[in-house]
Amino acid sequence: MEKNDSLWMKIFKYASLIIALFIVLFPIYSVVVGAFKTQVEYYNSGLRLPENFLNFDNFKKVYKIGKLALGFKNILIILAVSLAGNIVMGTMVAYALGRFDFKLKKPIMGLYLAVQIIPLVTTQVATFSVIKALGVYNTMFAPMLLYMGADVLQIVIYLQFVNSIPKDLDESAMIEGASLFKIYRSVIFPLLAPATATLVILKTISIYNDFYVPYLYMPSRKLQVVSTAIYNFVGPNAAQLNVISAGILIIFIPTVILFLLLQRYIFAGVTSGAVK
Amino acid sequence: MFNLSYKAQRLWILFGFLTVPLILLGMFSIYPALALFYFSFTNWDGLGFDMKWIGLANYTEIFSRADIFAVFKTNLYYFVGGLIQTSIALWFAIILSNKLRGRYFFRVMLFLPYVLHSVATVIMFKNVYHAEYGSLNTLLGVLGLESWQQQWLGNPHLVNYSLAFISMWKYFGLSMVIFIGALQSIPKDLYEAAKIDGASGWQSFKFITVPSIRRVIELMLILTLTGALEAFDIPYVMMLGANGTTTFVIQTVDMAFKFQNYGLASAMAVVLLLIVLLVITIQRKFLFRGED
Numbered sequence: 394m395e396k397n398d399s400l401w402m403k404i405f406k407y408a409s410l411i412i413a414l415f416i417v418l419f420p421i422y423s424v425v426v427g428a429f430k431t432q433v434e435y436y437n438s439g440l441r442l443p444e445n446f447l448n449f450d451n452f453k454k455v456y457k458i459g460k461l462a463l464g465f466k467n468i469l470i471i472l473a474v475s476l477a478g479n480i481v482m483g484t485m486v487a488y489a490l491g492r493f494d495f496k497l498k499k500p501i502m503g504l505y506l507a508v509q510i511i512p513l514v515t516t517q518v519a520t521f522s523v524i525k526a527l528g529v530y531n532t533m534f535a536p537m538l539l540y541m542g543a544d545v546l547q548i549v550i551y552l553q554f555v556n557s558i559p560k561d562l563d564e565s566a567m568i569e570g571a572s573l574f575k576i577y578r579s580v581i582f583p584l585l586a587p588a589t590a591t592l593v594i595l596k597t598i599s600i601y602n603d604f605y606v607p608y609l610y611m612p613s614r615k616l617q618v619v620s621t622a623i624y625n626f627v628g629p630n631a632a633q634l635n636v637i638s639a640g641i642l643i644i645f646i647p648t649v650i651l652f653l654l655l656q657r658y659i660f661a662g663v664t665s666g667a668v669k
Numbered sequence: 670m671f672n673l674s675y676k677a678q679r680l681w682i683l684f685g686f687l688t689v690p691l692i693l694l695g696m697f698s699i700y701p702a703l704a705l706f707y708f709s710f711t712n713w714d715g716l717g718f719d720m721k722w723i724g725l726a727n728y729t730e731i732f733s734r735a736d737i738f739a740v741f742k743t744n745l746y747y748f749v750g751g752l753i754q755t756s757i758a759l760w761f762a763i764i765l766s767n768k769l770r771g772r773y774f775f776r777v778m779l780f781l782p783y784v785l786h787s788v789a790t791v792i793m794f795k796n797v798y799h800a801e802y803g804s805l806n807t808l809l810g811v812l813g814l815e816s817w818q819q820q821w822l823g824n825p826h827l828v829n830y831s832l833a834f835i836s837m838w839k840y841f842g843l844s845m846v847i848f849i850g851a852l853q854s855i856p857k858d859l860y861e862a863a864k865i866d867g868a869s870g871w872q873s874f875k876f877i878t879v880p881s882i883r884r885v886i887e888l889m890l891i892l893t894l895t896g897a898l899e900a901f902d903i904p905y906v907m908m909l910g911a912n913g914t915t916t917f918v919i920q921t922v923d924m925a926f927k928f929q930n931y932g933l934a935s936a937m938a939v940v941l942l943l944i945v946l947l948v949i950t951i952q953r954k955f956l957f958r959g960e961d
Contacts, residue, residue, distance in 0.1 A: 406764050410775050417782055420797045423804035439807045485686035493679060508698035510945065512899045514918050515938030518925045519701035542693035573678045602787045604902060620788045627792055634796050644789040652784040656777055663846045
């Protein structure tokens, strides 16, 4: 199509891209410059660059008062356990559904699909009572359990991969006397690694960004994660926009780095999940 | 395990591999969904075990109280915002899946907002929209557009546009990448054949692109609608639902956790669910009928 483009079309394309780029970057720019400004400077210098890009006072302040270190530590623990459980469950379900035919196969797939339509926030009323009944309210087990289960998108992506693994591999392993469990562990699981990589990144981003689950199920200050830490910090410190900017920036950094390093896998995962 | 026949092993694998995941699904998805229906017929306050079956009273209350339904007006902003977001995303997906200098750079940059932390993003926009020191008003001042400066969050006529914009800003990159994935699956020779037949860019968009990615467009429309109905994080973190920004879900959550009226809250959730199902059915039946 490119050759047919008139000059005006080309200009229009690039103009729209540059406007979009500006809209995306402008709020981020204002946070970046704001984070390095002193209080007085922030309120007087508008959008100009900060006088001193080595002024880390705001970062120190928000890190200490906002207890961000605690937030990072807690979310790391939750992430590690949830992801480990999530990968094991996701691959197990995909192996069972992808390799064997049995009566309950369709209904199980249907269940995973059906619960997907239900708006998540609305069922929290009842989920809350389950969490309380299990005695894990206000502990890290609450979010871990909630994040651990496989969701339909994950199963669909894994199933696609399982189906693309030739059954001959299973059969030759059987001839050598491998058990079905061994086939899962030594053949299927390792071959699912590319899908696992994508899913881990996507899940990490969504768990790290989640606000509602920790806010509702872990109100204790000791259990605060990054989301709840910044939320609590902003309340009483609403006036110090420069310090808040530093906090926002610290929180942005981990996922931005993860994304820039691994964007290839993220794009691959998002696109392969959508076409189905 | 090694001495069992494959038939027996198969049974063990199915049992062992599915039990725990299904228990989790049951506890945190299926049971809550069923309980929701049950609670919606009771007057439970969410605290003790004191629960009385009151039949359809909660539903009657929802449909007779104008204030409960009035908040759907707020969700409308997110829906319209979502439609605009989807169209913009489709435009950028089309130009970024063709040959274009710097297309990978633009893809990465436009997707960036999606990976940014959600609460921190909302707080970032609190700074952007700040009436006195916000960077948006400052920018307008620099450009000599002082008359455009606004109380972005203080003005009740503007606040919902400001909030819906955050949602567009954050999610349009995701829609774009999903569209790019769909566009890549269209065979290139279709376009070449159309070009030979003398089709214009608009004609090949209308007769090749749209029909080929019909399913994805349909998916995006459903996601836009359910996303709009479920709008919660942005108005809650930014305003706690104040200044006319209460959405249906904020109201449901308030009803449950603030006013301790679980029964009514559950009924509201069921109504929301039924609306979502109704819309999906209508969309499947009418909007895209005659296909499949």
